Amino acid sequence: MKLLEPGAELDGFTVEECIHSGGMAHIYRVRYTEGAINPGFQLVMKVPRMTAGDGAENIVSFEVEYQIMQVLTGSHVPRFVAAGDLENVPYLVMEYVHGQTLEHWLEAPERPDVGTIARLGAATALAVHSLHQQNTVHLDLKPANVLIRPDGSAVLLDFGLSCNAHYPDLLAEQLRKAVGSPAWIAPEQVVGVRGDPRSDIFAIGVILYQLTTGELPFGAPQTAGGMRQRLWMDPPPPRKLQPNLPEWLQEVILRCLEPEADKRYPSAAHLAFDLRHPEQITVTERGRNTTGTGFGTHFKRWLKAAGMHYQPSPLPAQKIEEVPIIMVAIPHKDVLDSTLYSLRQAVARSLGTRPGARLACVTVISPGQTSASSDEKSETSVHRRYLANLYQWAKPLDMPGHQTSYHVLEANDVAQALVNYAAGNHVSLIVMGAATHGLKTQRFVATVPIKVAMDAPCTIILVKQALPFEALVEEAAKMKPVWNRDLDAPF
Structure with missing residues (x-):
């Protein structure tokens, strides 16, 4: 589908401008055509790419996001307004949220200080916790999908790869492969396990690693074999790259990045608590280490991962209620x-x-x-x-x-x-x-x-x-x- 031109009208909405053109969708600023009731906030329209060269996941992701956006509530997600059907023109209209994505801090000339990183991480974790309380796991958290409002709160964007425990998982049913952004995908996602809330905690760990070091902990692998390495590999300790980083922050980051979900934070609320109370964190060898994990440990993990049988994902709301x-x-x-x-x-x-x-x-x-x-x-x-x-x-x-x-x-x-x-x-x-x-x-x-x-x-x-x-x-x-x-x- 070609780009919509400014001034074009679609189902009672008037297009103003295209503000983002990504690999899976175009996003436009829109408004209600004259005569309609003003909703009291600005609007954006998301239209999936549907050219001959685009993959089937674009349409499946649209269906997933349409399904999930209608049931999500709260201040950490954009408000859902309307949707168009696949037979005509598929689109989603939602609230336009003012703020800056986490990419702003990654692209800044100077790396953010520790206090700023902790605040950004805590805001993201609280938004993710709100999502998990609604039995939804994002599964595609990355800097571009986390927007920080001027008041410091976080809003999560792009639910096209998400999973809601009360709805069919269309991506798992139709694509039969690991789905997610390679740099931020969690180990269990690599082997096809979707819906575990601790997968989002892993992604937050990757984001915190980026904010502190300026690098991705596992690079940006493009093959299944490259992504599988995170099932047993630890990244270089952040303090090896940034010696002045406090031990407590490395403790937090590396706990988020544990290959086994059971060893990560049990909920995003626990993660936010530590980031907001760093003086209460117990620093272990994980936080003090500046050399990295040895070959022997990685080899034992490799053997364990080769024969591991992954369990179905727990119900997110039930999982966080248990801890x-x-x-x-x-x-x-x-x-x-x-x-x-x-x-x-x-x-x-x-x-x-x-x-x-x-x-x-x-x-x-x-x-x-x-x-x-x-x-x-x-x-x-x-x-x-x-x-x-x-x-x-x-x-x-x-x-x-x-x-x-x-x-x-x-x-x-x-x-x-x-x-x-x-x-x-x-x-x-x-x-x-x-x-x-x-x-x-x-x-x-x-x-x-x-x-x-x-x-x-x-x-x-x-x-x-x-x-x-x-x-x-x-x-x-x-x-x-x-x-x-x-x-x-x-x-």
């Missing part, structure tokens, strides 16, 4: 041993049924407690004291296989601070102590637990104090030397 981020709100004023004990027991039960879940221990202090400090060192010491309390509380949990982080927040409104933290970090479950006031009091005074329960963006467990008498002495002995009950704070 939630759990937040526990720890009070520090007038707190009883029974409360601390009961919270720990509730958290242990929640983590015990969810292998791979992450625990965020949070306490909220009044800004007055740090502003009263005369210098920066004393302010830091206040935070360290509260962090020590959180470490001490969590120490008896001893839950291997679960990441734990510790956070001291400053706010006058304790309930709102907890709600904001849960929403901003995609927390799936909040555990906190129930109000100790009687029901009559709660009718007139909205306690912190009640406020959180009313506004929480996720499930909340309110824990009643329950401490066996024989455990009271033991718990008190553990907590009293460290827990400071004299600190003046609201929660």
